[in-house]
Amino acid sequence: MSSSPSKTAAPKIGVCPxxxxxxxxxxxxxxxxxxxxxxxxxxxxxxxTSKEPLFSIDERVEILRxxxxxxxxxxxxxxxxxxxxxxxxxxxxxxxxxxxxVSDFESEFQMALMNRRLDPRVETVFLTPKEEYSYLSSRLTxxxxxxxxxxxxxxxxxxxxxxxQRLVRV
Ligand code: PNS
Numbered sequence: 734m735s736s737s738p739s740k741t742a743a744p745k746i747g748v749c750p751x752x753x754x755x756x757x758x759x760x761x762x763x764x765x766x767x768x769x770x771x772x773x774x775x776x777x778x779x780x781x782t783s784k785e786p787l788f789s790i791d792e793r794v795e796i797l798r799x800x801x802x803x804x805x806x807x808x809x810x811x812x813x814x815x816x817x818x819x820x821x822x823x824x825x826x827x828x829x830x831x832x833x834x835v836s837d838f839e840s841e842f843q844m845a846l847m848n849r850r851l852d853p854r855v856e857t858v859f860l861t862p863k864e865e866y867s868y869l870s871s872r873l874t875x876x877x878x879x880x881x882x883x884x885x886x887x888x889x890x891x892x893x894x895x896x897x898q899r900l901v902r903v
Contacts, residue, residue, distance in 0.1 A: 743824060744771075744772035744773050745771045745772045745773070745827070746771060746772065746773045746774070746775060746823065746824060746825035746826075746827070747767050747770060747771035747773070747774045747775070747825070747827050747828075747829045747858075748774075748775045748776075748777050748816075748819075748820055748823075748825045748827065748828050748829065749763065749764055749767055749774060749775070749776045749777065749829050749830075750777040750778075750779065750812075750816050750828060750830075751776075751777075751778065751779065752778070752779050752784070752786070752793075752871065753776075753778050753793050753796075753797060753871070754784070754786045754787050754788055754793060754871050754875075755787060755788055755793070755796065755871060755874060755875070755888060755892045755895075755896075756793070756796060756797055756800060756871075756888070756889060756892060757866070757869050757870070757871060757874050757887055757888045757889075757892070758866050758869065758886070758887055758888060758889065759831060759833065759862045759863075759866035759867070759869040759870075760831070761800060761889060762831075762862045762863050762866055763829070763830075763831040763860050763862055764776060764801065764804070764807065765804075766860050766862075767829050767860065768804055768806060768807060770829075771806070771827070772806065773806050773807075773808070774804070774806060774807040774808075774829075775807075775808055775809075775810055775823060775825060776797055776801065776807060776808070776809045776810070777810055777811070777812050777816070777819060778790065778793050778794055778797065778809065778810070778811045778812070779811075779812065779813070780811050780812060780813040781813045781814070787875050787878075788895070790811055792895065793811075794809055794810075794811055796889075796891045796892060796895065797809040799891040800889045800891050800892075810823070815851060816828065816848060817848055817851045817852040817855055820852070820855060821852065826854050826855055826856060827855075827856050827857075827858060828845070828848060828855060828856070828857040828858070829857075829858055829859075829860060830844075830845075830857060830858075830859055830860075831859070831860055831861070831862050832859040832860070832861055833861070833862060833866075833867045833868070833869075833870075834867060834868075841857075841859065844857070845857035866887075869887060874887060874888055874892075878896050884896065
């Protein structure tokens with residue numbers, strides 16, 4: 734019987750891209766759901782966002798690393814430029830995005846098709862968060878913070894802590 738050379742399959746890498754300014758519990762829920770589906774999960778934080786961020790890129794990466802410290806197969810990286818170029822660099826082909834409601838669909842659909850157009854090997858998959866987080870967004874958490882509302886239970890402790898530090902500083 735002839736033995737065929739053993740081939741090691743490339744690890745399946747899922748990429749969760751986003752601005753994460755700040756990460757909220759809906760993001761954490763999607764990343765949690767993503768982990769069992771891939772060998773490795775890369776949380777990719779966009780560097781060159783056009784919006785004025787609340788947290789710098791270094792702070793966002795630091796917060797994410799702290800929040801995801803208990804996720805052994807998950808790593809946090811930042812990227813600039815096209816997402817598909819970053820994916821090519823790390824050997825990933827699957828983008829994972831959270832889909833909260835129908836209102837997310839149009840822009841997510843556009844991004845998925847554009848990414849596929851830019852690199853036909855790239856697929857986008859959508860996961861739905863827990864219902865209790867389906868209304869959460871980074872934009873709303875920032876607004877609530879700025880207006881003095883309570884974000885307990887909506888963002889990880891690492892975010893709350895830094896938000897409180899900001900309040901002490903101003
Ligand atoms: O958390 P966000 O702001 O909804 O994330 C958007 C993100 C970072 C996934 C998207 O803006 C992105 O991938 N930007 C990188 C630039 C890019 O590749 N653009 C073309 C494809 S949409």
